Amino acid sequence: SQQGEEDPQALSIQEGENATMNCSYKTSINNLQWYRQNSGRGLVHLILIRSNEREKHSGRLRVTLDTSKKSSSLLITASRAADTASYFCATVRLGGSQGNLIFGKGTKLSVKP
Amino acid sequence: EAQVTQNPRYLITVTGKKLTVTCSQNMNHEYMSWYRQDPGLGLRQIYYSMNVEVTDKGDVPEGYKVSRKEKRNFPLILESPSPNQTSLYFCASSWSWEQGETEAFFGQGTRLTVV
Numbered sequence: 001s002q003q004g005e006e007d008p009q010a011l012s013i014q015e016g017e018n019a020t021m022n023c024s025y026k027t028s029i030n031n032l033q034w035y036r037q038n039s040g041r042g043l044v045h046l047i048l049i050r051s052n053e054r055e056k057h058s059g060r061l062r063v064t065l066d067t068s069k070k071s072s073s074l075l076i077t078a079s080r081a082a083d084t085a086s087y088f089c090a091t092v093r094l095g096g097s098q099g100n101l102i103f104g105k106g107t108k109l110s111v112k113p
Numbered sequence: 114e115a116q117v118t119q120n121p122r123y124l125i126t127v128t129g130k131k132l133t134v135t136c137s138q139n140m141n142h143e144y145m146s147w148y149r150q151d152p153g154l155g156l157r158q159i160y161y162s163m164n165v166e167v168t169d170k171g172d173v174p175e176g177y178k179v180s181r182k183e184k185r186n187f188p189l190i191l192e193s194p195s196p197n198q199t200s201l202y203f204c205a206s207s208w209s210w211e212q213g214e215t216e217a218f219f220g221q222g223t224r225l226t227v228v
Binding site for chain 2: 033035040041042043044045048088090101102103104105106
C-alpha cells in the first residue's frame with residue numbers, strides 16, 4: 001500500500017535554480033523522511049522531520065511538514081547538476097514500527113548545467 | 114565503513130531455479146527489510162525483520178521467503194522464480210524498531226532478471 005505520493009513525478013530545472021518537491025500521505029504519522037536515489041543505486045537518507053516539527057534545514061535542503069494537510073515539501077536551493085536524482089518521501093504509520101517504512105513513487109529531478 | 118552489502122549485484126536466472134540474494138550489515142542494526150523497485154510503482158516492501166528469528170510480511174510477500182538466523186544477515190529466497198519477479202531489489206537496515214525514529218541504510222541493489 002502506497003503511503004506517500006510525491007509531486008511532481010518529474011522536474012527539470014537549470015543549475016542554480018531552486019527545486020521544490022511535494023509529498024502527500026494518507027494516515028497519521030510519527031515522522032517523515034526524505035531519501036535520494038541516484039540512478040539504479042541504493043537510497044540515501046537526507047533528512048527526517050518529526051510530526052511536532054514544522055520546518056527543518058540541512059545545508060541546501062529545507063523540509064516542511066503540515067500534518068493538518070498531511071503533506072511535506074522538500075526544497076533544494078541553488079541546485080547543482082550533481083543533485084540530479086530521484087527523491088522519495090517515506091513515512092511510518094502512527095503506531096507502526098520501523099519495519100513499516102513506506103515509500104512514495106518518487107520525483108525524478110534533472111538539473112541541467 | 115558502515116554499510117549494507119548485497120550479493121549478487123546482477124543476476125540472470127531461469128524460471129523455477131531457486132536462488133538466494135544475500136544481505137549483510139555491519140552496524141549491529143536490529144531492523145532489516147527487503148524492497149523491490151519497479152518502474153511506475155516505486156519501492157514496495159517484501160518482508161521485514163525486527164530482530165533475530167522475528168520476521169513479518171510487507172506489502173508484496175508472495176513468492177519470497179526470508180530468514181533471520183543472525184543479526185547481521187537477512188537473505189531473500191526465491192524458491193521458484195517467475196518472470197514477474199524481474200526487478201531491482203534493495204535490502205535496508207536501521208537501528209531501532211521504534212516507529213521510524215532512525216534512518217534506513219540501503220544496500221546498492223540487486224538487479225534480477227528471470228527469463
